[in-house]
Amino acid sequence: MPRKCxxxxxxxxxxxxxxxxxxxxFRNIVEQYGTSLGATQRHVKNGHLSQKIVExxxxxxxxxxxxxxxxxxxxxxxxxxxxxxSRSEDKRIALIAIDKAFKFIELQERLIGKLQDRPTVxxxxxxxxxxxxxxxxxxxxxxxxxxxxxxxxxxDAERISTGD
Numbered sequence: 001m002p003r004k005c006x007x008x009x010x011x012x013x014x015x016x017x018x019x020x021x022x023x024x025x026f027r028n029i030v031e032q033y034g035t036s037l038g039a040t041q042r043h044v045k046n047g048h049l050s051q052k053i054v055e056x057x058x059x060x061x062x063x064x065x066x067x068x069x070x071x072x073x074x075x076x077x078x079x080x081x082x083x084x085x086s087r088s089e090d091k092r093i094a095l096i097a098i099d100k101a102f103k104f105i106e107l108q109e110r111l112i113g114k115l116q117d118r119p120t121v122x123x124x125x126x127x128x129x130x131x132x133x134x135x136x137x138x139x140x141x142x143x144x145x146x147x148x149x150x151x152x153x154x155x156d157a158e159r160i161s162t163g164d
Contacts, residue, residue, distance in 0.1 A: 007043035017053045124158045
């Protein structure tokens with residue numbers, strides 16, 4: 001007969017699950033509640049999280065998203081008002097409002113995932129890739145059909161990655 005899940009029967013199950021849903025690490029849960037790492041991981045992996053708590057957390061996430069959206073709209077309007085009021089009177093303040101608007105647009109794009117902070121690497125410009133491509137095409141010189149197909153595929157891949 002399989003053992004009962006020690007997290008499901010834990011007296012602080014609700015607290016543990018709330019923390020798990022908030023992203024608290026397994027290690028912190030183990031230290032705080034005296035559970036084992038394996039049991040805590042299995043509890044999540046095996047889908048033992050209380051549906052009520054999961055739904056409650058999802059509602060909180062939606063509310064947070066709605067609050068954020070409301071704040072974004074509020075500040076967007078505030079920037080527009082400042083710009084409109086200062087446009088004819090104080091050009092310096094108008095320029096500051098424009099700068100803030102651009103920063104605000106950048107923030108919005110980060111929030112919706114259109115703008116990435118991490119650098120983008122184009123492997124097609126990497127010297128190692130260029131060398132491998134050259135070697136590959138040289139080795140296929142006696143197979144012109146295969147060489148042509150591979151060359152075309154590499155060109156297509158490069159065009160797709162650069163957006164051309």
